[in-house]
Amino acid sequence: MKHWLTILLTVLTTTLQAQQRFEATVVDARTDEVLPFASVYVDSQVSTITNAEGTFALSCQPADTLRITYVGYKSTTIQASLLRNVVRLEPQALLLHEVTVVPIGPMVNKICKETLRMRRKHAGKKSHFYYRQTAFSDSTCYEFVEAFLKGGAAVALHDLKLQSGRYAGLQSDDDNAYAFFGNFFTFSQLEVAETYAQPLPDEDVVPLFRNYDKFYDLSYNVKAEGDDRIFIIHFEPKPDIVKKYAILGATLYVDEKTLHLRRIVGTGYNFRIQTKFTSSNDQGPYLTMIKNYSTDFSYVIDLTEDNGFPEVQSAFVEAVYEADGKTITTRSLLYNLGNNDKKRRHSFWGRMFNSIAEQFTKSDDQDLRFGSVLHKKIEQQGYDPEFWSRNEIVRRTPIEQEVMELFEQQNLFGVFQ
DSSP states (O other): OHHHHHHHHHHHHHHHHHOEEEEEEEEETTTOOBOTTOEEEEETTEEEEOOTTSEEEEEEOTTOEEEEEOTTBOOEEEEGGGOOSEEEEOBOEEEOGGGOSSOHHHHHHHHHHHHHHHHHHTTTOEEEEEEEEEEEETTEEEEEEEEEEEEEOBSSOEEEEEEEEEEEEOOOOSTTEEEEETTGGGGGOOOOBOSOSSOOTTSOBOSBSTTGGGTEEEEEEEEEETTEEEEEEEEEEOHHHHTTSOEEEEEEEEETTTOOEEEEEEEEEEEEEEEEEEEEETTEEEEEEEEEEEEEEEEEEEEEOTTSSOEEEEEEEEEEEEETTEEEEEEEEEEEEEOHHHHHTTSHHHHHHHHHHGGGSSSOOEEOOTTOOHHHHHHHHOOOHHHHTTOOOSOOOHHHHHHHHHHHHTTOTTOOO
16 A cells, blocks of 8 residues: 555656646737737646736646637647747638628527527536636725636526635725725626517617617628638627617627637626725714616627537626726636536546635535625635635736735735725
């Protein structure tokens, strides 16, 4: 028994020593502009995406092959040991409208039906997600949230539950100062297809539904790589509609052969969001107020078909608005870690991962609904600094890293005010 244990430890030590940390920035080969949220894939257990600045980091063996993809660009593969500071991706060729065989109107209807079919068929399949949220007042970051979530990812995120998380925030000294978006995670759960023929006044308007042409002006492009073509369909909300509804403006990247969504980029107008303010009053130094407001936000959602159906791989959301003379910016990034229980359980590394995962699933999963305050739910579970020291998942930007380290030094994590 001791002999086999010695061999196992030797193999484990050798494997760990063989792994190295590799970093690079992914850019457009023609313009050198960074490509945020590009997919970097080694295998089902080793993958990540680039952050908002186009940079990624992951640990793997030097002989491993990285496959780097970005919708609308030619994918590339490179051995980890040959990786340099910059990876350049070539954009796919932009074709003329005349190359399309099917008129875009009927095509949109087919895309809508296929999107709804995929959502129904795979609604029960769950994944694990890593979530990061930051908030800034002008240039000062005063909030940092990280969490592991679980829920459905087919076409759109849904039924999210909190597994574990950590939160740190600075209390403002200013009266009526903005504190946080309590339900910002809900903005990652954007639906782009609905079954209604006419949305009700209190319903969100999305691009893919029966009478979309009454609410949107439509235009499109086509990109191609070999025999593969992607339709890039722009849904611009009509000016009079923006005044009446919460509506998603969107550009959909759609695979011509499968009619499956590959990427969704756009702006949401007039969406509800919860904000927490602090204000002094006669009863004490501060009074907490939770209100619902309307705000516009931008978003980028990438989808993958690694599991044979379109599911959300990552979601980035940013909201910017003015409050009390300050520019308030809140950002969130969500990344799909896959169904780790199924993918990892049969391998040695899978068992290693599951043993770590047990640390953030000891508490009962907590439903996250529109009215949920993520920070409060995180506080109820307690804070394990040892666990969080091992989990970066998606590389932090320099300012995110600086803020996280500052909050750690001040022992602010795990405390909610």
